[in-house]
Amino acid sequence: MKGKNGQGSIPALGAMSGTSLDGVDAAMVVTDGNRIESFGKTGYRAYSPAEREILRAALGRWHDDDVAQAADTVQAAHAALLGEFEDAELVGFHGQTLAHEPRGRGTHQIGDGEALARALGVPVVWDFRAADVAMGGEGAPLAPFFHHACARHIGAKRPLAFLNLGGVGNLTWVDPRIEAPEAEGALLAFDTGPAEPINDLVGQRLGLDCDRDGALARQGRVLDGALELFLAESYFSRMPPKSLDRDDFSVMLDLVRGLSDADAAATMTAMAAASVMRGMEHCPQPPERVLVTGGGRLNPVMMRMLGACLDCPVEPVEAVDLDGDMLEAQAFAYLAVRVARGLPTSAPSTTGVPAPVGGGQISRP
Numbered sequence: 001m002k003g004k005n006g007q008g009s010i011p012a013l014g015a016m017s018g019t020s021l022d023g024v025d026a027a028m029v030v031t032d033g034n035r036i037e038s039f040g041k042t043g044y045r046a047y048s049p050a051e052r053e054i055l056r057a058a059l060g061r062w063h064d065d066d067v068a069q070a071a072d073t074v075q076a077a078h079a080a081l082l083g084e085f086e087d088a089e090l091v092g093f094h095g096q097t098l099a100h101e102p103r104g105r106g107t108h109q110i111g112d113g114e115a116l117a118r119a120l121g122v123p124v125v126w127d128f129r130a131a132d133v134a135m136g137g138e139g140a141p142l143a144p145f146f147h148h149a150c151a152r153h154i155g156a157k158r159p160l161a162f163l164n165l166g167g168v169g170n171l172t173w174v175d176p177r178i179e180a181p182e183a184e185g186a187l188l189a190f191d192t193g194p195a196e197p198i199n200d201l202v203g204q205r206l207g208l209d210c211d212r213d214g215a216l217a218r219q220g221r222v223l224d225g226a227l228e229l230f231l232a233e234s235y236f237s238r239m240p241p242k243s244l245d246r247d248d249f250s251v252m253l254d255l256v257r258g259l260s261d262a263d264a265a266a267t268m269t270a271m272a273a274a275s276v277m278r279g280m281e282h283c284p285q286p287p288e289r290v291l292v293t294g295g296g297r298l299n300p301v302m303m304r305m306l307g308a309c310l311d312c313p314v315e316p317v318e319a320v321d322l323d324g325d326m327l328e329a330q331a332f333a334y335l336a337v338r339v340a341r342g343l344p345t346s347a348p349s350t351t352g353v354p355a356p357v358g359g360g361q362i363s364r365p
């Protein structure tokens with residue numbers, strides 16, 4: 001490992017505040033921006049119910065008092081959590097997405113990297129998505145270059161897929177035999193569909209955060225008609241790369257409106273799983289396995305439905321010793337090092353950007 005000025009591996013700290021608004025994940029990765037040398041300490045700071053409401057009130061907004069209050073909340077949560085890490089030479093700060101309209105107003109993440117760099121005394125890479133969008137890309141998903149490094153890190157020899165199931169699902173098909181992630185044929189990535197509306201359903205009807213362990217869905221029946229209507233949405237037949245905003249699929253809630261709580265939860269869980277199945281049709285060749293990361297992997301009903309509709313093993317990323325709660329935070333540690341080294345973080349096959357681009361700006365303390 002070489003220190004700050006060399007091109008060897010450095011300890012980098014990544015942080016992600018995801019679409020489900022549950023909290024901030026943080027994780028250390030030692031990397032040179034190509035190879036993952038090792039994974040390190042992780043941490044989590046939940047948003048309080050009051051903070052969550054502040055963030056929720058700012059969703060879909062761009063510049064107003066609610067956005068300013070949400071930005072302060074995100075900033076304070078990150079400064080507190082990241083201050084607990086001592087060894088980082090670089091920080092990758094994703095922030096919180098409030099809106100994502102790559103072909104409209106752009107993509108909007110709150111969180112100020114300059115202020116964070118001053119607070120931590122460490123260089124911070126942030127604003128990861130804007131350059132990709134400015135060049136005509138989707139600006140998301142960005143984890144695929146990290147998934148490629150993970151596939152090589154675990155010694156995969158044949159194409160496999162990573163599936164992140166959080167508020168929005170995203171799929172990365174990886175051919176680990178191709179060394180450079182930006183090379184043609186190494187990756188295909190896109191957002192598969194929504195998962196967050198399941199939380200909205202149980203929140204609105206029962207005041208719950210989520211259908212924990214699929215407790216509700218497991219008691220219900222899937223309404224085939226609603227599932228078919230859902231799959232008729234044009235998003236699913238659109239060729240990737242493609243990306244979604246958190247609330248692009250509020251139609252999901254309309255489709256289950258008349259159903260019992262259990263049937264609605266079962267049908268929406270089936271919708272999320274079926275959107276992954278439709279996504280798999282776009283893979284250049286069948287993956288040998290699907291490794292699932294994010295909170296959705298903890299829902300056994302979701303995992304069972306995925307297993308039933310996909311033609312290969314579907315397992316949590318823990319099957320290959322990765323941490324499914326921290327993969328996105330680790331991704332932004334890895335991507336930060338790539339940005340600092342002038343390496344690309346997205347490519348035509350991951351965001352549809354016309355040429356590989358390194359997103360993100362660096363702020364020094």
Ligand SMILES: Nc1ncnc2c1ncn2[C@@H]1O[C@H](COP(=O)(O)OP(=O)(O)OP(=O)(O)O)[C@@H](O)[C@H]1O
Binds near residue numbers: 019165199296
């Ligand atoms: N035990 C569980 N049972 C069912 N669902 C769960 C469980 N644990 C977490 N989840 C689901 O996972 C979600 C959180 O996942 P995660 O933290 O990966 O999302 P995120 O990172 O905020 O979203 P995104 O990846 O879209 O940015 C919760 O909102 C909930 O829907």
Ligand SMILES: CC(=O)N[C@H]1[C@@H]2OC[C@@H](O2)[C@@H](O)[C@@H]1O[C@H](C)C(=O)O
Binds near residue numbers: 107167169
């Ligand atoms: C605009 C935005 O924040 N998108 C998120 C969201 O959450 C999951 C999915 O939608 C993915 O596209 C992305 O996050 C991950 C970390 C990514 O960029 O790979």
